[in-house]
Amino acid sequence: xxxxxxxxxxxxxxxxxxxxxxxxxxxxxxxxxxxxxxxxxxxxxxxxxxxxxxxxxxxxxxxxxxxxxxxxxxxxxxxxxxxxxxxxxxxxxxxxxxxxxxxxxxxxxxxxxxxxxxxxxxxxxxxxxxxxxxxxxxxxxxxxxxxxxxxxxxxxxxxxxxxxxxxxxxxxxxxxxxxxxxxxxxxxxxxxxxxxxxxxxxxxxxxxxxxxxxxxxxxxxxxxxxxxxxxxxxxxxxxxxxxxxxxxxxxxxxxxxxxxxxxxxxxxxxxxxxxxxxxxxxxxxxxxxxxxxxxxxxxxxxxxxxxxxxxxxxxxxxxxxxxxxxxxxxxxxxxxxxxxxxxxxxxxxxxxxxxxxxxxxxxxxxxxxxxxxxxx
Numbered sequence: 001x002x003x004x005x006x007x008x009x010x011x012x013x014x015x016x017x018x019x020x021x022x023x024x025x026x027x028x029x030x031x032x033x034x035x036x037x038x039x040x041x042x043x044x045x046x047x048x049x050x051x052x053x054x055x056x057x058x059x060x061x062x063x064x065x066x067x068x069x070x071x072x073x074x075x076x077x078x079x080x081x082x083x084x085x086x087x088x089x090x091x092x093x094x095x096x097x098x099x100x101x102x103x104x105x106x107x108x109x110x111x112x113x114x115x116x117x118x119x120x121x122x123x124x125x126x127x128x129x130x131x132x133x134x135x136x137x138x139x140x141x142x143x144x145x146x147x148x149x150x151x152x153x154x155x156x157x158x159x160x161x162x163x164x165x166x167x168x169x170x171x172x173x174x175x176x177x178x179x180x181x182x183x184x185x186x187x188x189x190x191x192x193x194x195x196x197x198x199x200x201x202x203x204x205x206x207x208x209x210x211x212x213x214x215x216x217x218x219x220x221x222x223x224x225x226x227x228x229x230x231x232x233x234x235x236x237x238x239x240x241x242x243x244x245x246x247x248x249x250x251x252x253x254x255x256x257x258x259x260x261x262x263x264x265x266x267x268x269x270x271x272x273x274x275x276x277x278x279x280x281x282x283x284x285x286x287x288x289x290x291x292x293x294x295x296x297x298x299x300x301x302x303x304x305x306x307x308x309x310x311x312x313x314x315x316x317x318x319x320x321x322x323x324x325x326x327x328x329x330x331x332x333x334x335x336x337x338x339x340x341x342x343x344x345x346x347x348x349x350x351x352x353x354x355x356x357x358x359x360x361x362x363x364x365x366x367x368x369x370x371x372x373x374x375x376x
Contacts, residue, residue, distance in 0.1 A: 095123040102130050111138035162204060165197035172197075207338040211345065221264040221349050225373050228261045228301060229294060235269050236292065239276065248280040248307075253293040259301050260373045267346045271354075272305075274339035275366050279307040299372050300352075306365035317356045340366075 098115045105113035111134055117127035172190045181187040233252060240250045279290045290307040312320065321344040340354075347354045352370040359365050 095119070095121075095127075099123075099127065099130065102127075102134070106134060106137065111141055158204075158208065162201060165200045169194050169197045204338075207342065211338055211342050221267060221346070223262045223264050223350055225260050226263055226265055228259055228263070228303075228370065229255055229257050231263075231265055231268065232272070232292070232294075232303070235272055239273070243276060243280055246280050247285075247287050248276070248283060249287065249289040250276065251289065251291050253291065255294045257294055257296060257301065259296060261301065261350075261370045262373050263350050263370065264346075268350070271343040271346050271368070274343045275305045278339055278366075279305070279309060279364075283307070283309045285309075296372070299374075300369045301372055303368040303370075304365055305367075306359050306363060308361075308363040311358055311362060311364045312356075314358060317358070320356050321354065 095117065098117060102113060102115045113134060114131045115127040117124055172194050175181060176187065176190055181190045236250055236252050243250050276290065279288065285308065288308055290305055293304045293306070295302050295304075321340045344354050347368055347370070350370060352368060354366065354368050357365040357367055
């Protein structure tokens with residue numbers, strides 16, 4: 001029952017009780033007057049036989065009884081009204097207790113606390129709003145904790161990935177300084193290695209800069225309506241030979257899908273290359289393979305990049321797209337750990353999603369979902 005209805009019923013009860021009390025007091029008053037004015041003959045004869053003091057007492061007694069009766073009903077009405085008001089006040093103030101307890105729990109940083117309020121009155125939406133607020137605060141705190149962990153991991157990853165090539169460059173420079181490279185061929189080899197390590201550092205810094213811009217939504221994307229499968233086929237045709245030389249056979253399954261998406265082809269190409277690079281770096285076979293297939297479900301197209309590499313455990317699948325995350329720390333020399341994190345940012349900016357799966361046949365599959373752009 002709502003608070004408004006309880007107040008209305010309480011007021012109606014108070015009015016009815018007051019009217020009933022007034023009616024009883026009027027009835028008693030009439031009885032009193034009848035007792036004073038309408039004394040029958042026997043009573044009148046009995047009064048004549050009484051003394052003056054007794055006669056005055058008997059004639060005044062109905063008034064005393066009437067006043068006592070009226071006082072009784074006034075007290076009764078007051079008690080009943082107070083009881084009703086107490087019950088009403090209790091119904092109004094009682095729900096404030098769980099709200100007060102909820103505020104105290106939130107103040108004590110117990111963000112998992114929820115109010116269990118089942119009564120269907122005006123307080124229920126407030127309690128539900130409190131629970132929603134607590135859930136948002138809890139989610140926000142969890143995100144903040146995760147962001148802090150990612151920040152620490154990011155700093156550690158940057159330090160590690162930059163220190164490795166720097167140590168190598170320093171070693172080769174010291175070798176040149178000490179005259180270890182005594183022949184022109186050795187010096188050329190040292191300089192080539194230093195140049196490659198410097199390029200690796202430059203790539204890491206560029207990737208980190210790109211991720212930071214994407215993370216702050218400051219990197220411009222220019223999406224336009226493009227036919228996805230022709231774009232994918234052209235890209236594979238361009239890079240297939242290069243990856244084949246690096247020991248990765250790239251194959252795209254035949255598809256007759258004619259769908260368009262809103263995408264920036266330059267950065268979509270970046271996403272595809274990041275996935276291929278991830279497969280070629282972590283392959284364990286002398287010659288690895290990756291199969292690319294496509295399918296449509298409802299209003300989305302799914303691109304599936306499935307390789308035959310070592311794969312990962314199911315527990316770490318959601319973390320593959322975290323910045324600087326590596327399923328195996330021993331593989332840290334093979335990549336910066338930024339490729340898949342950048343890919344997720346780009347795909348999400350295009351209105352899609354990306355995740356990883358473990359195929360039954362083994363290896364790892366990266367699946368991209370993009371919304372289909374309909375005609376008109």
